Amino acid sequence: MHRSKARYQHQWRCSDVTFHCANQGLCEQWVQLINEQLSLLSNRPKSLLVYINPYGGTQSGKRIYEQKVAPLFRRACISTDVIVTERANHARDHLKTEANLDKYDGVVCVGGDGMFSEVLHGLVTRTQTNNGVDLNQPDTELVPCSLRIGIIPAGSTDCICFATVGTNDPVTSALHIIVGDSQPMDVCSVHHNDVFLRFSVSLLGYGFYGDVLTDSERKRWLGPARYDLSGVKTFLSHNYYEGTISFLPAENNTATPRDKLQCRSGCCVCLHQPSSKDGEQWEMSEEKENGGWSAIRGKFIAINAASMSCACPRSPKGLSPSAHLADGTTDLILVRKCSRLDFFRHLLRHTNKDDQFDHSFVEVHRVRKFRFQPRHRELLSLEDLSESPKKTGFSPICSARTTCNYSTAHSSWTCDGELLPHTAIQVR
Numbered sequence: 198m199h200r201s202k203a204r205y206q207h208q209w210r211c212s213d214v215t216f217h218c219a220n221q222g223l224c225e226q227w228v229q230l231i232n233e234q235l236s237l238l239s240n241r242p243k244s245l246l247v248y249i250n251p252y253g254g255t256q257s258g259k260r261i262y263e264q265k266v267a268p269l270f271r272r273a274c275i276s277t278d279v280i281v282t283e284r285a286n287h288a289r290d291h292l293k294t295e296a297n298l299d300k301y302d303g304v305v306c307v308g309g310d311g312m313f314s315e316v317l318h319g320l321v322t323r324t325q326t327n328n329g330v331d332l333n334q335p336d337t338e339l340v341p342c343s344l345r346i347g348i349i350p351a352g353s354t355d356c357i358c359f360a361t362v363g364t365n366d367p368v369t370s371a372l373h374i375i376v377g378d379s380q381p382m383d384v385c386s387v388h389h390n391d392v393f394l395r396f397s398v399s400l401l402g403y404g405f406y407g408d409v410l411t412d413s414e415r416k417r418w419l420g421p422a423r424y425d426l427s428g429v430k431t432f433l434s435h436n437y438y439e440g441t442i443s444f445l446p447a448e449n450n451t452a453t454p455r456d457k458l459q460c461r462s463g464c465c466v467c468l469h470q471p472s473s474k475d476g477e478q479w480e481m482s483e484e485k486e487n488g489g490w491s492a493i494r495g496k497f498i499a500i501n502a503a504s505m506s507c508a509c510p511r512s513p514k515g516l517s518p519s520a521h522l523a524d525g526t527t528d529l530i531l532v533r534k535c536s537r538l539d540f541f542r543h544l545l546r547h548t549n550k551d552d553q554f555d556h557s558f559v560e561v562h563r564v565r566k567f568r569f570q571p572r573h574r575e576l577l578s579l580e581d582l583s584e585s586p587k588k589t590g591f592s593p594i595c596s597a598r599t600t601c602n603y604s605t606a607h608s609s610w611t612c613d614g615e616l617l618p619h620t621a622i623q624v625r
Protein backbone atom coordinates (compact mmCIF):
# COMPACT_ATOMS: atom_id res chain seq x y z
CA MET A 198 0.00 0.00 0.00
CA HIS A 199 2.67 2.45 1.19
CA ARG A 200 5.02 1.40 -1.60
CA SER A 201 2.53 1.82 -4.38
CA LYS A 202 1.53 5.21 -2.96
CA ALA A 203 5.17 6.36 -2.93
CA ARG A 204 5.68 5.14 -6.47
CA TYR A 205 2.47 6.78 -7.62
CA GLN A 206 3.71 10.15 -6.33
CA HIS A 207 6.47 10.14 -8.93
CA GLN A 208 4.35 8.96 -11.83
CA TRP A 209 3.65 11.37 -14.66
CA ARG A 210 0.75 11.12 -17.05
CA CYS A 211 -0.13 12.95 -20.29
CA SER A 212 -3.17 15.15 -20.16
CA ASP A 213 -4.93 17.07 -22.92
CA VAL A 214 -5.83 20.72 -22.61
CA THR A 215 -8.33 22.03 -25.16
CA PHE A 216 -8.47 25.73 -26.05
CA HIS A 217 -11.62 26.95 -27.80
CA CYS A 218 -11.82 29.87 -30.19
CA ALA A 219 -14.37 30.63 -32.92
CA ASN A 220 -11.85 32.48 -35.09
CA GLN A 221 -9.80 30.05 -37.20
CA GLY A 222 -7.09 32.62 -37.96
CA LEU A 223 -6.54 33.22 -34.27
CA CYS A 224 -6.36 29.43 -33.67
CA GLU A 225 -3.65 29.14 -36.29
CA GLN A 226 -1.72 31.98 -34.67
CA TRP A 227 -1.92 30.18 -31.33
CA VAL A 228 -0.62 26.94 -32.83
CA GLN A 229 2.21 28.76 -34.61
CA LEU A 230 3.18 30.65 -31.47
CA ILE A 231 3.14 27.53 -29.28
CA ASN A 232 5.29 25.66 -31.81
CA GLU A 233 7.73 28.59 -31.99
CA GLN A 234 8.01 28.74 -28.21
CA LEU A 235 8.55 24.98 -27.98
CA SER A 236 11.32 25.06 -30.58
CA LEU A 237 13.15 27.65 -28.46
CA LEU A 238 13.45 25.20 -25.56
CA SER A 239 16.93 23.98 -26.36
CA ASN A 240 17.03 21.28 -23.66
CA ARG A 241 14.17 19.38 -25.32
CA PRO A 242 15.58 16.68 -27.61
CA LYS A 243 14.58 16.74 -31.28
CA SER A 244 16.40 13.65 -32.46
CA LEU A 245 17.12 10.48 -30.46
CA LEU A 246 18.96 7.22 -31.00
CA VAL A 247 17.01 4.39 -29.34
CA TYR A 248 18.34 0.92 -28.45
CA ILE A 249 15.82 -1.75 -27.43
CA ASN A 250 16.87 -4.94 -25.67
CA PRO A 251 14.14 -7.40 -26.69
CA TYR A 252 15.30 -9.92 -24.06
CA GLY A 253 15.55 -7.73 -20.92
CA GLY A 254 13.26 -8.45 -17.93
CA THR A 255 10.07 -10.11 -19.11
CA GLN A 256 11.10 -9.68 -22.77
CA SER A 257 8.60 -6.89 -23.30
CA GLY A 258 10.99 -4.06 -24.27
CA LYS A 259 9.79 -3.89 -27.86
CA ARG A 260 6.11 -3.85 -26.93
CA ILE A 261 6.66 -1.24 -24.20
CA TYR A 262 8.48 1.03 -26.62
CA GLU A 263 6.03 0.64 -29.49
CA GLN A 264 2.85 0.95 -27.44
CA LYS A 265 3.77 3.41 -24.70
CA VAL A 266 6.77 5.46 -25.75
CA ALA A 267 6.88 5.85 -29.54
CA PRO A 268 3.41 7.50 -29.68
CA LEU A 269 4.55 10.10 -27.13
CA PHE A 270 7.78 10.83 -29.00
CA ARG A 271 5.73 11.26 -32.20
CA ARG A 272 3.36 13.70 -30.49
CA ALA A 273 6.37 15.67 -29.26
CA CYS A 274 7.78 15.76 -32.85
CA ILE A 275 10.93 13.89 -31.81
CA SER A 276 12.53 11.96 -34.66
CA THR A 277 14.07 8.60 -33.73
CA ASP A 278 16.40 5.98 -35.13
CA VAL A 279 15.52 2.69 -33.44
CA ILE A 280 17.87 -0.29 -33.14
CA VAL A 281 16.57 -3.56 -31.69
CA THR A 282 19.69 -5.27 -30.38
CA GLU A 283 20.60 -8.67 -31.77
CA ARG A 284 23.14 -9.74 -29.18
CA ALA A 285 24.68 -8.66 -25.89
CA ASN A 286 27.01 -5.64 -26.34
CA HIS A 287 25.44 -4.75 -29.70
CA ALA A 288 24.44 -1.28 -28.39
CA ARG A 289 27.83 -0.74 -26.71
CA ASP A 290 29.83 -1.66 -29.81
CA HIS A 291 27.60 0.36 -32.13
CA LEU A 292 28.02 3.45 -29.95
CA LYS A 293 31.77 2.90 -29.58
CA THR A 294 32.50 2.86 -33.29
CA GLU A 295 29.68 3.21 -35.81
CA ALA A 296 26.95 5.52 -34.53
CA ASN A 297 26.94 9.00 -36.05
CA LEU A 298 26.51 10.82 -32.75
CA ASP A 299 26.44 14.31 -34.30
CA LYS A 300 22.92 13.56 -35.55
CA TYR A 301 21.38 13.13 -32.11
CA ASP A 302 20.49 15.07 -28.97
CA GLY A 303 20.49 11.95 -26.81
CA VAL A 304 20.56 8.19 -26.59
CA VAL A 305 17.69 6.15 -25.12
CA CYS A 306 17.96 2.60 -23.84
CA VAL A 307 14.91 0.40 -23.46
CA GLY A 308 15.86 -2.34 -21.01
CA GLY A 309 17.30 -2.80 -17.54
CA ASP A 310 20.45 -1.80 -15.69
CA GLY A 311 22.61 -4.04 -17.90
CA MET A 312 21.37 -2.27 -21.00
CA PHE A 313 21.98 1.14 -19.41
CA SER A 314 25.50 0.01 -18.56
CA GLU A 315 26.10 -0.99 -22.20
CA VAL A 316 25.02 2.43 -23.45
CA LEU A 317 27.04 4.21 -20.77
CA HIS A 318 30.19 2.24 -21.68
CA GLY A 319 29.65 2.85 -25.38
CA LEU A 320 29.19 6.59 -24.99
CA VAL A 321 31.89 7.23 -22.41
CA THR A 322 34.44 5.09 -24.28
CA ARG A 323 33.64 6.78 -27.60
CA THR A 324 34.05 10.23 -26.00
CA GLN A 325 37.44 9.27 -24.52
CA THR A 326 38.66 7.72 -27.78
CA ASN A 327 37.64 10.84 -29.74
CA ASN A 328 39.57 12.97 -27.25
CA GLY A 329 42.67 10.77 -27.05
CA VAL A 330 42.13 9.81 -23.37
CA ASP A 331 43.73 6.53 -22.25
CA LEU A 332 41.21 4.70 -20.02
CA ASN A 333 43.93 2.43 -18.62
CA GLN A 334 45.46 5.32 -16.68
CA PRO A 335 43.63 5.13 -13.34
CA ASP A 336 44.15 8.83 -12.56
CA THR A 337 43.35 10.24 -15.95
CA GLU A 338 40.68 12.94 -16.16
CA LEU A 339 37.73 11.76 -18.25
CA VAL A 340 36.10 14.04 -20.82
CA PRO A 341 32.36 14.38 -20.09
CA CYS A 342 29.96 13.09 -22.75
CA SER A 343 27.96 15.64 -24.68
CA LEU A 344 24.91 13.38 -25.11
CA ARG A 345 22.45 12.49 -22.37
CA ILE A 346 21.14 8.97 -21.76
CA GLY A 347 17.43 8.32 -21.23
CA ILE A 348 16.19 5.08 -19.67
CA ILE A 349 12.87 3.46 -20.52
CA PRO A 350 12.61 0.75 -17.83
CA ALA A 351 12.05 -2.73 -19.28
CA GLY A 352 14.44 -4.88 -17.21
CA SER A 353 14.24 -7.03 -14.08
CA THR A 354 15.27 -4.54 -11.39
CA ASP A 355 15.68 -1.19 -13.16
CA CYS A 356 17.47 0.18 -10.13
CA ILE A 357 19.12 3.10 -11.97
CA CYS A 358 15.81 4.30 -13.35
CA PHE A 359 14.10 3.93 -9.96
CA ALA A 360 16.87 5.76 -8.10
CA THR A 361 16.87 8.71 -10.52
CA VAL A 362 13.19 9.06 -11.48
CA GLY A 363 11.54 7.62 -8.35
CA THR A 364 9.48 5.06 -10.22
CA ASN A 365 9.86 2.39 -12.89
CA ASP A 366 7.27 3.58 -15.34
CA PRO A 367 7.92 3.84 -19.09
CA VAL A 368 5.45 6.71 -19.62
CA THR A 369 6.98 8.79 -16.80
CA SER A 370 10.47 8.23 -18.22
CA ALA A 371 9.32 9.12 -21.75
CA LEU A 372 7.78 12.38 -20.49
CA HIS A 373 10.96 13.31 -18.59
CA ILE A 374 12.92 12.73 -21.80
CA ILE A 375 10.48 14.80 -23.86
CA VAL A 376 10.60 17.84 -21.57
CA GLY A 377 14.40 17.61 -21.49
CA ASP A 378 14.92 16.87 -17.80
CA SER A 379 18.38 15.77 -16.83
CA GLN A 380 20.17 14.50 -13.76
CA PRO A 381 23.97 14.33 -13.52
CA MET A 382 25.37 11.08 -12.17
CA ASP A 383 28.65 9.96 -10.62
CA VAL A 384 30.59 7.41 -12.65
CA CYS A 385 33.23 5.24 -10.91
CA SER A 386 36.04 3.80 -12.96
CA VAL A 387 37.26 0.35 -11.89
CA HIS A 388 40.82 -0.79 -12.64
CA HIS A 389 42.86 -3.89 -11.96
CA ASN A 390 46.47 -2.74 -11.74
CA ASP A 391 46.76 -0.50 -14.76
CA VAL A 392 44.04 -2.14 -16.78
CA PHE A 393 40.62 -0.54 -17.07
CA LEU A 394 37.82 -3.01 -16.27
CA ARG A 395 34.47 -1.21 -16.20
CA PHE A 396 32.51 1.84 -15.12
CA SER A 397 29.98 1.67 -12.32
CA VAL A 398 27.13 4.03 -11.46
CA SER A 399 25.16 2.01 -8.93
CA LEU A 400 26.51 -0.98 -6.97
CA LEU A 401 29.92 -2.55 -6.74
CA GLY A 402 29.48 -5.53 -4.46
CA TYR A 403 31.89 -8.21 -3.25
CA GLY A 404 30.85 -11.18 -1.11
CA PHE A 405 27.09 -11.53 -0.70
CA TYR A 406 25.93 -9.62 -3.81
CA GLY A 407 28.78 -10.94 -5.96
CA ASP A 408 27.83 -14.49 -4.97
CA VAL A 409 24.13 -13.87 -5.64
CA LEU A 410 24.94 -12.63 -9.13
CA THR A 411 27.35 -15.49 -9.86
CA ASP A 412 24.69 -18.00 -8.90
CA SER A 413 21.83 -16.19 -10.67
CA GLU A 414 23.76 -16.07 -13.96
CA ARG A 415 23.48 -19.88 -14.06
CA LYS A 416 19.70 -19.60 -13.65
CA ARG A 417 18.90 -17.02 -16.36
CA TRP A 418 16.20 -19.32 -17.73
CA LEU A 419 14.19 -18.65 -14.53
CA GLY A 420 13.72 -14.97 -15.41
CA PRO A 421 13.62 -12.34 -12.63
CA ALA A 422 12.78 -15.05 -10.02
CA ARG A 423 16.40 -16.21 -10.25
CA TYR A 424 17.49 -13.38 -7.96
CA ASP A 425 15.20 -14.59 -5.16
CA LEU A 426 16.36 -18.17 -5.47
CA SER A 427 20.05 -17.26 -5.60
CA GLY A 428 19.56 -14.79 -2.74
CA VAL A 429 18.20 -17.51 -0.46
CA LYS A 430 20.91 -19.97 -1.51
CA THR A 431 23.70 -17.43 -0.94
CA PHE A 432 22.22 -16.40 2.39
CA LEU A 433 22.19 -20.02 3.56
CA SER A 434 25.78 -20.57 2.35
CA HIS A 435 26.83 -17.67 4.60
CA ASN A 436 30.34 -17.29 3.23
CA TYR A 437 32.83 -14.69 4.34
CA TYR A 438 35.96 -13.46 2.60
CA GLU A 439 39.24 -12.03 3.84
CA GLY A 440 40.98 -9.02 2.48
CA THR A 441 42.12 -5.44 2.94
CA ILE A 442 40.06 -2.49 1.91
CA SER A 443 41.80 0.90 1.69
CA PHE A 444 39.89 4.10 1.06
CA LEU A 445 40.22 7.85 0.75
CA PRO A 446 37.40 9.42 2.81
CA ALA A 447 35.43 12.30 1.33
CA GLU A 448 36.48 14.53 4.19
CA ASN A 449 35.24 17.87 2.95
CA ASN A 450 31.80 16.51 2.34
CA THR A 451 29.24 17.98 4.71
CA ALA A 452 26.71 15.18 4.23
CA THR A 453 27.19 11.68 5.67
CA PRO A 454 25.70 8.29 4.75
CA ARG A 455 23.79 8.29 8.05
CA ASP A 456 22.03 11.63 7.74
CA LYS A 457 18.43 11.44 6.68
CA LEU A 458 18.89 13.52 3.51
CA GLN A 459 17.60 11.96 0.32
CA CYS A 460 19.27 13.10 -2.87
CA ARG A 461 16.79 14.51 -5.36
CA SER A 462 17.09 16.59 -8.50
CA GLY A 463 18.55 19.99 -7.57
CA CYS A 464 20.17 18.51 -4.42
CA CYS A 465 22.27 21.19 -2.70
CA VAL A 466 25.02 18.72 -1.68
CA CYS A 467 25.58 17.67 -5.30
CA LEU A 468 25.35 21.27 -6.56
CA HIS A 469 28.22 22.31 -4.27
CA GLN A 470 30.59 19.54 -5.31
CA PRO A 471 33.44 20.32 -7.72
CA SER A 472 32.26 19.59 -11.24
CA SER A 473 34.48 18.23 -13.98
CA LYS A 474 35.04 21.86 -14.99
CA ASP A 475 36.82 22.33 -11.67
CA GLY A 476 39.00 19.33 -12.39
CA GLU A 477 42.22 21.09 -11.48
CA GLN A 478 40.93 22.12 -8.06
CA TRP A 479 39.75 18.56 -7.46
CA GLU A 480 43.12 17.05 -8.31
CA MET A 481 44.85 19.49 -5.95
CA SER A 482 42.58 18.63 -3.03
CA GLU A 483 43.20 14.94 -3.69
CA GLU A 484 46.94 15.54 -3.65
CA LYS A 485 46.61 17.14 -0.22
CA GLU A 486 44.51 14.26 1.04
CA ASN A 487 46.86 11.61 -0.26
CA GLY A 488 48.06 10.89 3.24
CA GLY A 489 44.46 10.48 4.35
CA TRP A 490 43.99 6.90 3.16
CA SER A 491 42.64 4.45 5.73
CA ALA A 492 42.92 0.66 5.56
CA ILE A 493 40.78 -2.03 7.16
CA ARG A 494 41.79 -5.65 7.13
CA GLY A 495 39.24 -8.26 8.03
CA LYS A 496 36.70 -10.94 7.25
CA PHE A 497 33.74 -9.61 5.37
CA ILE A 498 30.38 -11.10 4.45
CA ALA A 499 29.79 -8.19 2.09
CA ILE A 500 31.66 -5.16 0.81
CA ASN A 501 29.35 -2.82 -1.05
CA ALA A 502 30.08 0.48 -2.73
CA ALA A 503 26.85 2.32 -3.48
CA SER A 504 27.29 5.34 -5.75
CA MET A 505 23.55 5.99 -5.53
CA SER A 506 20.89 4.79 -3.09
CA CYS A 507 20.35 1.62 -5.21
CA ALA A 508 16.65 1.86 -4.34
CA CYS A 509 14.32 -0.42 -6.24
CA PRO A 510 10.70 -1.50 -5.68
CA ARG A 511 11.87 -4.33 -3.40
CA SER A 512 14.10 -2.11 -1.32
CA PRO A 513 12.52 1.34 -1.59
CA LYS A 514 15.27 2.97 0.53
CA GLY A 515 18.09 1.09 -1.16
CA LEU A 516 21.48 -0.02 0.16
CA SER A 517 22.51 3.49 1.11
CA PRO A 518 19.41 5.68 1.40
CA SER A 519 21.35 8.95 1.66
CA ALA A 520 23.90 8.30 -1.10
CA HIS A 521 24.17 11.19 -3.53
CA LEU A 522 23.72 10.90 -7.26
CA ALA A 523 26.39 13.39 -8.27
CA ASP A 524 28.68 14.42 -5.41
CA GLY A 525 31.81 12.58 -6.57
CA THR A 526 31.63 9.99 -3.79
CA THR A 527 30.52 6.43 -3.16
CA ASP A 528 29.25 4.95 0.12
CA LEU A 529 31.46 2.06 1.15
CA ILE A 530 29.50 -0.38 3.33
CA LEU A 531 31.46 -3.09 5.13
CA VAL A 532 29.55 -6.00 6.66
CA ARG A 533 31.94 -7.98 8.80
CA LYS A 534 31.68 -11.65 9.61
CA CYS A 535 28.66 -12.13 11.87
CA SER A 536 26.04 -14.76 12.67
CA ARG A 537 23.49 -15.75 10.08
CA LEU A 538 20.77 -14.20 12.24
CA ASP A 539 22.62 -10.88 12.49
CA PHE A 540 23.15 -10.79 8.75
CA PHE A 541 19.45 -11.49 8.27
CA ARG A 542 18.62 -8.58 10.59
CA HIS A 543 20.88 -6.37 8.50
CA LEU A 544 19.26 -7.46 5.22
CA LEU A 545 15.80 -6.92 6.68
CA ARG A 546 16.65 -3.28 7.32
CA HIS A 547 16.86 -2.68 3.57
CA THR A 548 13.10 -3.07 3.54
CA ASN A 549 12.02 -1.26 6.72
CA LYS A 550 12.55 2.15 8.31
CA ASP A 551 15.34 1.19 10.75
CA ASP A 552 18.90 2.51 10.27
CA GLN A 553 20.64 -0.30 8.39
CA PHE A 554 24.08 0.87 9.50
CA ASP A 555 23.21 0.69 13.21
CA HIS A 556 24.81 -2.70 13.84
CA SER A 557 28.17 -3.39 15.48
CA PHE A 558 29.29 -5.51 12.48
CA VAL A 559 28.37 -2.88 9.85
CA GLU A 560 30.31 0.27 9.05
CA VAL A 561 29.87 2.84 6.34
CA HIS A 562 32.30 5.40 4.90
CA ARG A 563 31.69 8.04 2.25
CA VAL A 564 34.78 7.82 0.02
CA ARG A 565 36.29 9.27 -3.15
CA LYS A 566 38.49 6.29 -3.97
CA PHE A 567 39.05 2.79 -2.65
CA ARG A 568 41.09 -0.33 -3.29
CA PHE A 569 40.49 -3.94 -2.39
CA GLN A 570 43.10 -6.65 -2.07
CA PRO A 571 41.90 -10.19 -1.26
CA ARG A 572 43.98 -11.98 1.36
CA HIS A 573 44.84 -14.77 -1.04
CA ARG A 574 46.41 -13.97 -4.36
CA GLU A 575 44.03 -14.41 -7.26
CA LEU A 576 45.92 -17.28 -8.87
CA LEU A 577 46.49 -19.54 -5.95
CA SER A 578 49.32 -21.99 -5.71
CA LEU A 579 48.66 -25.46 -4.30
CA GLU A 580 50.41 -24.45 -1.05
CA ASP A 581 47.98 -21.54 -0.67
CA LEU A 582 45.13 -23.88 -1.28
CA SER A 583 46.12 -26.09 1.63
CA GLU A 584 44.77 -23.37 3.95
CA SER A 585 41.31 -24.17 5.21
CA PRO A 586 38.37 -22.73 3.29
CA LYS A 587 36.75 -19.81 5.04
CA LYS A 588 33.23 -20.82 5.80
CA THR A 589 30.92 -20.06 8.65
CA GLY A 590 28.24 -22.57 7.87
CA PHE A 591 26.99 -24.87 5.13
CA SER A 592 29.62 -25.82 2.58
CA PRO A 593 28.65 -26.42 -1.00
CA ILE A 594 29.02 -30.07 -2.02
CA CYS A 595 32.14 -30.20 -4.11
CA SER A 596 34.36 -32.97 -5.33
CA ALA A 597 37.52 -31.21 -6.53
CA ARG A 598 39.25 -29.95 -3.40
CA THR A 599 41.31 -27.33 -5.17
CA THR A 600 38.26 -25.84 -6.85
CA CYS A 601 36.46 -25.71 -3.54
CA ASN A 602 39.27 -23.90 -1.81
CA TYR A 603 39.72 -21.42 -4.60
CA SER A 604 36.06 -20.59 -4.83
CA THR A 605 35.64 -20.16 -1.09
CA ALA A 606 38.75 -17.97 -0.68
CA HIS A 607 37.37 -15.47 -3.20
CA SER A 608 34.07 -14.00 -4.10
CA SER A 609 33.53 -11.96 -7.27
CA TRP A 610 32.70 -8.30 -7.69
CA THR A 611 29.38 -7.46 -9.22
CA CYS A 612 29.70 -4.17 -11.04
CA ASP A 613 26.19 -2.83 -11.81
CA GLY A 614 25.03 -6.39 -12.40
CA GLU A 615 28.05 -7.63 -14.39
CA LEU A 616 30.76 -9.86 -12.92
CA LEU A 617 34.31 -8.51 -12.89
CA PRO A 618 37.13 -10.88 -13.88
CA HIS A 619 39.40 -9.74 -10.99
CA THR A 620 39.00 -9.42 -7.24
CA ALA A 621 41.89 -6.97 -6.59
CA ILE A 622 40.50 -3.66 -7.82
CA GLN A 623 41.09 0.09 -7.61
CA VAL A 624 38.03 2.33 -7.79
CA ARG A 625 37.87 6.05 -8.38
Ligand SMILES: Nc1ncnc2c1ncn2[C@@H]1O[C@H](COP(=O)(O)OP(=O)(O)OP(=O)(O)O)[C@@H](O)[C@H]1O
Pocket residue numbers: 249250251252253254255281282283284285286287307308309310311312313315351352353354355356614
Ligand atom coordinates in the same frame (compact mmCIF):
# COMPACT_ATOMS: atom_id res chain seq x y z
N1 LIG B 1 19.64 -8.91 -28.19
C1 LIG B 1 20.22 -9.34 -27.07
N2 LIG B 1 20.39 -10.65 -26.84
C2 LIG B 1 20.92 -11.11 -25.69
N3 LIG B 1 21.36 -10.28 -24.70
C3 LIG B 1 21.22 -8.96 -24.88
C4 LIG B 1 20.65 -8.42 -26.06
N4 LIG B 1 20.64 -7.07 -25.95
C5 LIG B 1 21.20 -6.78 -24.75
N5 LIG B 1 21.54 -7.90 -24.11
C6 LIG B 1 22.16 -8.06 -22.77
O1 LIG B 1 21.16 -8.49 -21.86
C7 LIG B 1 21.58 -8.19 -20.53
C8 LIG B 1 20.40 -7.95 -19.63
O2 LIG B 1 19.64 -6.92 -20.13
P1 LIG B 1 18.82 -5.86 -19.29
O3 LIG B 1 19.67 -5.13 -18.34
O4 LIG B 1 18.10 -5.03 -20.31
O5 LIG B 1 17.73 -6.75 -18.52
P2 LIG B 1 17.73 -7.47 -17.10
O6 LIG B 1 19.04 -8.08 -16.78
O7 LIG B 1 16.54 -8.32 -17.09
O8 LIG B 1 17.41 -6.25 -16.12
P3 LIG B 1 18.29 -5.63 -14.91
O9 LIG B 1 19.67 -5.40 -15.47
O10 LIG B 1 17.59 -4.35 -14.56
O11 LIG B 1 18.23 -6.63 -13.81
C9 LIG B 1 22.46 -6.96 -20.67
O12 LIG B 1 23.69 -7.23 -20.02
C10 LIG B 1 22.67 -6.78 -22.17
O13 LIG B 1 24.05 -6.66 -22.47
